[in-house]
Amino acid sequence: MRIVAALLFAAFALSAPLAGAAPQVDPAVAARQGVSFVVGMWTISGEYDQQSSQSVGFDVTFYPNGTFIDRDGFTGRWIISGDTFSMYYPDESQLGYVGRISGDVVTGRFEGLDNSGTFQMRQIGR
Numbered sequence: 001m002r003i004v005a006a007l008l009f010a011a012f013a014l015s016a017p018l019a020g021a022a023p024q025v026d027p028a029v030a031a032r033q034g035v036s037f038v039v040g041m042w043t044i045s046g047e048y049d050q051q052s053s054q055s056v057g058f059d060v061t062f063y064p065n066g067t068f069i070d071r072d073g074f075t076g077r078w079i080i081s082g083d084t085f086s087m088y089y090p091d092e093s094q095l096g097y098v099g100r101i102s103g104d105v106v107t108g109r110f111e112g113l114d115n116s117g118t119f120q121m122r123q124i125g126r
Contacts, residue, residue: 034080037101038062044097046110046119056110056119060087 039062046056060070062078068087069075078087085106088096097119099108106121 035064039064041124042121044119044121046117048117
């Protein structure tokens with residue numbers, strides 16, 4: 001699954017620039033890619049697989065152009081395929097989140113070079 005997610009993000013990364021103002025998106029394309037579902041601010045929470053007293057918890061804003069920014073200013077890319085949501089930080093952490101969309105909630109797993117675990121995300125104000 002990690003390889004599939006990495007391939008999806010690699011293909012997507014080559015197709016759109018990161019950062020800048022969000023471009024206009026064709027409504028037919030937007031519906032197909034799940035843009036209307038994910039655009040906006042979300043809260044991500046979860047638990048690490050490793051024995052840790054810390055938990056996962058941060059806010060992230062998703063833009064219609066397939067990019068996001070978290071509360072600390074780190075950016076990445078997202079994509080929806082069917083009922084699968086994926087987001088990836090293209091930095092040294094190689095941190096990726098892959099989850100299943102169910103109603104207004106996304107639940108799944110995250111994995112990076114130094115950590116892994118489970119997560120759930122909900123849109124703020126929804």
